[in-house]
Amino acid sequence: MIEQIRNQADALKTVIGQQPKHGMDLLLDFARLYGVDEDVENEILLCQYELNVTNTEGGGISDALKIKLDGIADAIVENYDPAKIEIRVQKEQILADNVRQKRIRNDVVLSANNIVKKYRKSKFQLKADNIELRLGEITGLVGENATGKSTLLKILAGEIVPQLGEVNYPLFDPKNQKNWTDLKMRIAYVPQELTKWEGSLLENLAFEAARHGIKGNKNKVAVEYIIQRLGLALHTDKSWAELSGGYKLRFALAKALVWHPQLLILDEPLAYLDIKAQNIVLSDLRNLAKSLKNHLAILISSQHLHETESVADQMWFMREGVLENLGSTNDFNNNRDYNLFELSCALPFSSFHQELNDLGRIKTWANDEIYFIKTPLSISADNFIDYCQSKKIKLLYFRDISQSVKTKFYDTLI
Amino acid sequence: MFFEIILCVLNLFYLICSEVNKYCCLTKYLFSNLIEANDILSRKSEIKGYVATAKLDLAVKRCIDFYQDFGIDDDDDAVLLSMRFHEIIKNEKMGMWTEDVVITRKTQIAMSILTMIKDFSNLQPTA
Numbered sequence: 198m199i200e201q202i203r204n205q206a207d208a209l210k211t212v213i214g215q216q217p218k219h220g221m222d223l224l225l226d227f228a229r230l231y232g233v234d235e236d237v238e239n240e241i242l243l244c245q246y247e248l249n250v251t252n253t254e255g256g257g258i259s260d261a262l263k264i265k266l267d268g269i270a271d272a273i274v275e276n277y278d279p280a281k282i283e284i285r286v287q288k289e290q291i292l293a294d295n296v297r298q299k300r301i302r303n304d305v306v307l308s309a310n311n312i313v314k315k316y317r318k319s320k321f322q323l324k325a326d327n328i329e330l331r332l333g334e335i336t337g338l339v340g341e342n343a344t345g346k347s348t349l350l351k352i353l354a355g356e357i358v359p360q361l362g363e364v365n366y367p368l369f370d371p372k373n374q375k376n377w378t379d380l381k382m383r384i385a386y387v388p389q390e391l392t393k394w395e396g397s398l399l400e401n402l403a404f405e406a407a408r409h410g411i412k413g414n415k416n417k418v419a420v421e422y423i424i425q426r427l428g429l430a431l432h433t434d435k436s437w438a439e440l441s442g443g444y445k446l447r448f449a450l451a452k453a454l455v456w457h458p459q460l461l462i463l464d465e466p467l468a469y470l471d472i473k474a475q476n477i478v479l480s481d482l483r484n485l486a487k488s489l490k491n492h493l494a495i496l497i498s499s500q501h502l503h504e505t506e507s508v509a510d511q512m513w514f515m516r517e518g519v520l521e522n523l524g525s526t527n528d529f530n531n532n533r534d535y536n537l538f539e540l541s542c543a544l545p546f547s548s549f550h551q552e553l554n555d556l557g558r559i560k561t562w563a564n565d566e567i568y569f570i571k572t573p574l575s576i577s578a579d580n581f582i583d584y585c586q587s588k589k590i591k592l593l594y595f596r597d598i599s600q601s602v603k604t605k606f607y608d609t610l611i
Numbered sequence: 612m613f614f615e616i617i618l619c620v621l622n623l624f625y626l627i628c629s630e631v632n633k634y635c636c637l638t639k640y641l642f643s644n645l646i647e648a649n650d651i652l653s654r655k656s657e658i659k660g661y662v663a664t665a666k667l668d669l670a671v672k673r674c675i676d677f678y679q680d681f682g683i684d685d686d687d688d689a690v691l692l693s694m695r696f697h698e699i700i701k702n703e704k705m706g707m708w709t710e711d712v713v714i715t716r717k718t719q720i721a722m723s724i725l726t727m728i729k730d731f732s733n734l735q736p737t738a
Contacts, residue, residue, distance in 0.1 A: 225663075235729045236729070238659075239659075239722075239725040239726070239729065242659050242662055242663045242721075242725060243662075243718070243721060243722060243725070245662075245663035245664070246662055246663055246664075246665050246718070246721045247718070249663070249664055249665035250665050250714060250717070250718075289652060292651060292652075293650070293651055293652045296649055296650075296651040296681065297649050297650065297651075298649075299649045299680075300649060301648060301649075333648075418687065418690075421687075421690055421694070422675070422687075422690055425671075425675060425690050425693035425694060425697070426672060426675050426676075426693075428668060428672065428697075430693070430694065430697035430700075430701075431697060431700065431701055431704070481672070484672075484673070484676055485676075487648045488648065488676060488679060488680055489648045489649060489679075489680035489681070490679050490680050491679065492648075
């Protein structure tokens with residue numbers, strides 16, 4: 198056995214010399230199989246880190262790093278001890294099993310039924326029924342402009358009162374006493390138009406935490422935690438005027454999260470963010486919602502449909518004031534009998550449509566430069582792309598939206 | 612000689628594939644969207660992946676989450692580590708340190724992250 202392992206180590210050294218990144222990945226797997234402890238693995242990770250930081254042209258590797266990696270491969274062989282490996286694996290497994298018993302409490306934070314809000318002047322009417330927000334879950338609310346999304350969020354956050362229906366907060370208010378002073382201390386609401394604040398971020402965060410009863414050393418700890426967790430450490434001394442729109446939003450988030458709310462309602466948080474910042478914010482929200490210790494329910498309204506869908510557990514769709522609960526994002530449109538693709542290409546729509554004649558029963562339509570193609574289920578995205586290639590149709594953009602909430606925007610055409 | 616090397620690589624690949632089921636949570640870097648919060652091995656693997664790919668900002672953030680979820684109440688090691696990291700970024704941006712110093716300090720952060728999640732796991736009850 199040891200001879201086999203030695204041969205593998207020698208082969209790995211050759212691969213590392215020729216294809217450092219691939220070789221290091223293989224060495225990492227090798228260490229996980231035959232290394233007696235985690236230190237060996239960590240040494241390789243640091244070598245990978247070093248290679249990524251130095252990032253030499255052509256992906257080459259320095260002599261020093263090569264010697265180090267060869268040494269690690271040799272050391273794994275020298276120290277190989279099946280008994281120790283077995284103990285390491287068992288310890289890891291026991292640790293994993295122990296922690297797996299910890300679970301996110303999936304309690305209902307908010308429930309609402311038969312909500313109706315009417316505006317006499319504009320004759321706009323909002324209706325929402327059968328909605329629930331749970332701890333550890335992100336809910337995405339999408340819909341066209343001016344369909345009542347912000348109004349619904351304000352109702353759920355207790356900012357405005359509906360004419361009919363009731364919003365309950367079983368976790369904060371089990372007896373349904375509706376003490377709004379108390380309830381509002383439990384719900385974090387970030388409106389689309391952020392309110393200007395005075396002073397520095399640091400002062401504001403400390404104040405916000407204190408306002409929610411976090412004082413003394415705990416206040417300092419809470420403030421420092423949220424600054425570090427949201428990556429705002431370089432901006433704590435800045436004032437409102439010194440911040441970009443993106444950072445104003447991130448600061449608003451910090452203010453909302455510093456006191457560990459269990460319900461966070463965000464109205465169009467992605468509106469002022471560039472793509473990179475959107476990803477950071479959504480990824481942070483996802484990880485914070487799913488925290489084992491301080492999990493929370495998050496409701497986000499957004500026009501950024503795909504981005505919101507990518508982190509949401511459930512989706513709501515609002516059309517002309519009526520809310521439709523679409524349920525779990527994983528199950529959405531599972532029972533459909535069609536596929537729907539959106540794409541753009543260099544051909545005018547009429548020519549593109551003609552090129553698809555061989556596909557049989559399909560339906561196409563265009564929304565400016567974006568074309569939509571509805572196909573039977575038998576034509577998958579891969580099939581369709583292959584077909585386009587065979588017809589030499591150059592696709593500039595393509596997305597399979599069969600299971601996206603975007604289908605709701607076109608359901609009259611589908 | 613060339614064929615022997617190819618044979619060894621293929622052998623290694625086969626061996627790794629056959630062991631994949633046993634170690635599936637460790638063989639690839641996992642990223643947070645796919646990870647259950649209570650899957651500690653995948654959470655560790657995710658952080659290690661960020662270190663290996665030099666995404667220290669993400670590694671630091673997820674290290675804070677890791678300590679929040681699995682640590683004891685007053686344990687702020689991960690927050691302190693993040694403060695050290697951001698101090699380096701600040702000095703880097705202000706041009707206070709040479710590139711070599713910045714690289715050295717960041718490597719220390721990378722080492723600290725790996726050591727922290729390793730030591731942390733060793734402190735957890737395993738029986």
